[in-house]
Amino acid sequence: MTRSDQPQTSLEEHDEEDELVDFLEPDQLAGDRSRPVSRYPLTPQTSAWLWGLRVFVLVVSAMVIYTFFAQLS
Amino acid sequence: MRVAPDGARVSSEPAEAQATAGGTIALPRPPLTHEDSDRSLDRARVHGARQGGRKWFLLWLLIGPGILAMLGENDGPSMISYAATGARYGLGFFLPFIVVTFAIAMVCQEMSMRLGAVTHRGYGQLVLQRFGPLWGWFAAGDLLFTNLVTLIAEFVAIRIGLAYFHMGAGVAAALGLALVVFTMSGGRYWRFERVVLGLAMFNGLFLVAAIMVKPHLGSVAHSMVTFSPFPGGSLNTLLLLFASTVGATVTPWMIFFQQSASADKGLTPRDLKHGRIDTIAGGTLGAIFGCAALIAGAALVTHGGASIQGFAGAGLPAALSKVDGNAVGTVFALGLIEAGAVAVLTISASTGYAVGECIGKASSFNNAPRNAGWFYATNISVALVAAVIILIPGAPLLSIALNANVLATVLLPVTLVFMIMLANDRELMGRWVNSAMLNRVAVVIVAFVAVAGAAYGIDSFLQTVHLIHG
Numbered sequence: 233m234t235r236s237d238q239p240q241t242s243l244e245e246h247d248e249e250d251e252l253v254d255f256l257e258p259d260q261l262a263g264d265r266s267r268p269v270s271r272y273p274l275t276p277q278t279s280a281w282l283w284g285l286r287v288f289v290l291v292v293s294a295m296v297i298y299t300f301f302a303q304l305s
Numbered sequence: 306m307r308v309a310p311d312g313a314r315v316s317s318e319p320a321e322a323q324a325t326a327g328g329t330i331a332l333p334r335p336p337l338t339h340e341d342s343d344r345s346l347d348r349a350r351v352h353g354a355r356q357g358g359r360k361w362f363l364l365w366l367l368i369g370p371g372i373l374a375m376l377g378e379n380d381g382p383s384m385i386s387y388a389a390t391g392a393r394y395g396l397g398f399f400l401p402f403i404v405v406t407f408a409i410a411m412v413c414q415e416m417s418m419r420l421g422a423v424t425h426r427g428y429g430q431l432v433l434q435r436f437g438p439l440w441g442w443f444a445a446g447d448l449l450f451t452n453l454v455t456l457i458a459e460f461v462a463i464r465i466g467l468a469y470f471h472m473g474a475g476v477a478a479a480l481g482l483a484l485v486v487f488t489m490s491g492g493r494y495w496r497f498e499r500v501v502l503g504l505a506m507f508n509g510l511f512l513v514a515a516i517m518v519k520p521h522l523g524s525v526a527h528s529m530v531t532f533s534p535f536p537g538g539s540l541n542t543l544l545l546l547f548a549s550t551v552g553a554t555v556t557p558w559m560i561f562f563q564q565s566a567s568a569d570k571g572l573t574p575r576d577l578k579h580g581r582i583d584t585i586a587g588g589t590l591g592a593i594f595g596c597a598a599l600i601a602g603a604a605l606v607t608h609g610g611a612s613i614q615g616f617a618g619a620g621l622p623a624a625l626s627k628v629d630g631n632a633v634g635t636v637f638a639l640g641l642i643e644a645g646a647v648a649v650l651t652i653s654a655s656t657g658y659a660v661g662e663c664i665g666k667a668s669s670f671n672n673a674p675r676n677a678g679w680f681y682a683t684n685i686s687v688a689l690v691a692a693v694i695i696l697i698p699g700a701p702l703l704s705i706a707l708n709a710n711v712l713a714t715v716l717l718p719v720t721l722v723f724m725i726m727l728a729n730d731r732e733l734m735g736r737w738v739n740s741a742m743l744n745r746v747a748v749v750i751v752a753f754v755a756v757a758g759a760a761y762g763i764d765s766f767l768q769t770v771h772l773i774h775g
Contacts, residue, residue, distance in 0.1 A: 253337065255348035257573055260425050262338045265568070266665065269426075269733065272435045272726070285719055286443065292715045292759050295766035300708050302769045304701055 343493055343671035344571040351576070367579035368586065369498040370421075370566035373651055374414055374559045375407070375587030376505040376594070380648030381462020381641055382455065382709050383553035384511060384598040388621050388637075390546050391602030394536040396520070396528040399550060400599055404529070406554035407592035409750050411584055413721065416728045416739065416747070417560045418580040421567030423737045428564040430662035432723050435730070444723065445663045447716045448557050449687070451709070452656045455558065456691035458709040459652065462645035464695055469622040469638035478692035480642075481649045485688045488650050489681055494569045494670035497654070505647045508594045510640035514625070515597035517633045518604035525600065541768060544761040545711065551757045552710030554595070555750075557720040558655040565658035569669050574737060601637060604628055649688055657684035715758035721751045 258264060274282075347366075354363040390399045417428065424431060429448070433441025464477035488500050527533075536543060563584075572580055605624050622641065626634025654670075660683040661668025667677040674681045694700065725747045728739045739747065767773045 252342065252345040252349060254345075255352050256341065256345045256571065257425070260341075260344065260348075260571060260573070262340045262667065262669070263336060265425055265430075268434045269424075269431070270435075271437065272730065274436065282440070282719075282722070285722060288755075288759070289716055289719055292762040293712060295762040296708065296711055296715055299762075299765040299769045300704065303704065 338667075339492075339673060339676060340667065340669045340671040343495075344569075344669075347495055348571050351571075355575075364579060364582065367572070367576050368583040369502060370563045370570060370572075371414060371418060371580065371583030371585075372587035372590065373498065373501055373505060373566065373647075374417075374563040375410065375584070375591035376508045377501075377562070377648050377651035378410070378554060378556060378559050379508050379511075379591045379594050379598075379644060380455070380459055380553075380652075381465075381645035382458040382549075383595065384641060384644045385462060385465070385621065386546070386549045386553050386710060387595050387598040388602030390550065391599035392605040392621070392624070393546075394538075395534075395603045395606035396524050396600065397534045398528070398532050398536055399546065400525070400528045400596055401530075401532050402547075402550060403554070403595045403599065404592045406551055407588045407595065409551075409753070410555045410559070410591070411588040412743070412746055412750060413555055413724070414559060414563050414584045414588070415581055416724055416743075417563040418567050418572070418584055419577060419737055420724070420727055420734070421564035422572035422576055422580055423574050423735070424733050425568045425571075425573075426564075427568055427658050427662040427668065428561045428720075428724065428727075429659040431564075431727055431733070433663050435727065435733070436723065440723070441663055444557075444720065445659045447719065448561055448659050449656060451556070451713050451716055452558050452652050453687060453691060454705070454709045454712055455556070456649060456652055456687060457694050458705050459645040459648045460691050460695040461705060462641045463649075465620060466622065466638040466641035466645065469626075469634060474696050477645075478696055481646060482685075482688055482692055484646055484650060485653055485685055489670070489674075489684060492671070492673045494566075497650075497670045498566070498570065501647060501650050504643060504650070507643040508590070508640070508647070510636050510643060511594045511601060512597040514633055514636045514640060515600040517636065518601050518625070518629045520600045520603065541761070541764050544764050548714045548757050548761040549710040551754060552712070552714035552717070554591070555717060555754065556710075556713040557717055558652050558713075560720055560724055561659050562651055562655035565655065565662070565668070569658075569671065577737070598640075601625065601633070604633075649691075653684045653688045656687045657681065711758065711761055714754060715762055717758070718751050718755040721747070721754065725751070 253261070351363065351366050354366055387399075387403065420426075420428065420431070429441060429445050432444045460477055460481050463481055464474050467473070467477050467480070484504075488497050491497065491500075536546075567580065602621065605621075605628055622634040622638035624634075625637050626632075657680045658668050661677065661680040664679060666679040668680040669677060672680070725739070725744065728734060729744065731738050764773070
């Protein structure tokens with residue numbers, strides 16, 4: 233490849249890249265996917281409900297883990 | 306569907322369509338990455354198949370995440386759990402119950418696929434960004450913990466399968482790790498998906514084993530239709546089997562995996578129909594192969610199946626070979642190796658996706674390891690830790706396998722609730738939000754899973770601390 237070929241090749245590559253990217257939705261590009269989405273407006277009731285569920289599963293998980301080790305011993 | 310930084314909604318049509326549609330908002334294109342190039346190549350093939358009216362080729366291109374999630378969940382502990390249930394109780398309630406749990410899984414996984422295809426983001430990323438870091442890290446923490454326990458159980462299954470061929474834990478650990486490294490080495494999502502999909506087809510070995518034990522078809526049909534006989538025995542054992550059967554079919558990692566894999570594959574709202582076909586096909590195959598494992602195990606019910614506890618050695622396959630000949634034992638052992646191996650690949654991938662998404666690092670198989678270090682390092686590390694644990698002599702392997710499923714069931718309701726909230730989030734999902742009917746079904750599923758997990762957890766705990774007697 234000669235030095236004079238390089239800009240041409242680069243342009244062709246750029247065109248090819250542009251053509252391929254046309255098959256993606258704009259928000260499928262990796263750069264776009266990493267953009268944060270806005271926060272969900274959680275109401276106090278929803279938050280309380282989620283915390284209740286969270287505590288419930290943690291307590292039951294602790295029971296399962298305790299039972300597992302108790303049965304081992 | 307895209308939500309622009311200023312909150313404006315942007316069309317989901319490809320860029321080409323946007324340029325001609327007019328009236329849509331054009332944002333400056335971010336710099337292209339290797340991940341973008343690979344994904345666009347895959348999408349170009351989908352576009353070509355769609356334009357050319359090649360329906361079967363289009364289906365071939367778009368299937369994958371659903372089948373992988375469903376057959377990945379027909380994993381080692383699940384198949385051991387199904388077969389152990391069959392060996393203990395024979396054909397009966399649990400046979401159609403497996404079909405019910407797969408129907409539940411299809412509902413959950415369809416939501417997961419739809420979220421990935423519409424938002425192009427993984428579950429961990431969406432929970433973290435939409436509900437805040439605390440909930441995001443809780444979700445990732447739950448996943449990391451259950452995945453590690455489940456991965457240990459997967460290596461256990463590989464070890465049980467290999468033990469039938471007189472190979473030890475070291476070979477199981479090396480085989481699992483070698484597969485993880487091999488499937489990740491291509492730097493393409495498509496390659497990972499097709500290799501694992503090819504391996505997952507060997508889940509059909511359980512169907513072969515079921516046919517080889519020559520089950521009484523009338524009894525199978527009777528159980529399927531009547532959900533009977535209902536098993537007897539202690540309530541706690543039944544609750545354990547109930548919770549582990551639910552946990553053998555619907556788990557947090559499946560939701561993380563299918564959503565992230567759908568986004569990584571590049572599915573879009575136009576592909577939802579094929580995504581649903583993929584999910585239903587996976588669920589149907591999973592249910593057939595899961596039932597087959599139970600039917601194969603049921604061959605042991607009249608041969609002291611209830612007392613088979615030696616799974617740390619060659620338990621189930623060896624017992625089957627004594628009852629129905631070496632060939633059945635061999636097929637079942639190979640099935641366990643496959644089930645464990647495929648699950649090691651999909652579960653470690655779901656861990657890599659979740660961690661990468663939560664810390665905001667590149668998490669795609671379309672990236673080379675140098676560009677997505679966290680993703681690949683997590684993938685390998687979690688498998689490595691699990692592999693090391695199974696090398697510990699005297700580890701309670703069957704107990705780990707069954708409790709892995711129970712833990713997954715216990716932690717699942719939180720994952721499901723956030724998924725349902727996301728699937729109803731009109732700002733993210735636009736017109737692809739859940740229907741009212743689907744929401745009603747989803748609420749029933751969450752309640753069912755919560756009760757199934759809690760019933761065993763609470764009952765076992767109360768017995769352990771001698772507050773009640775079994």
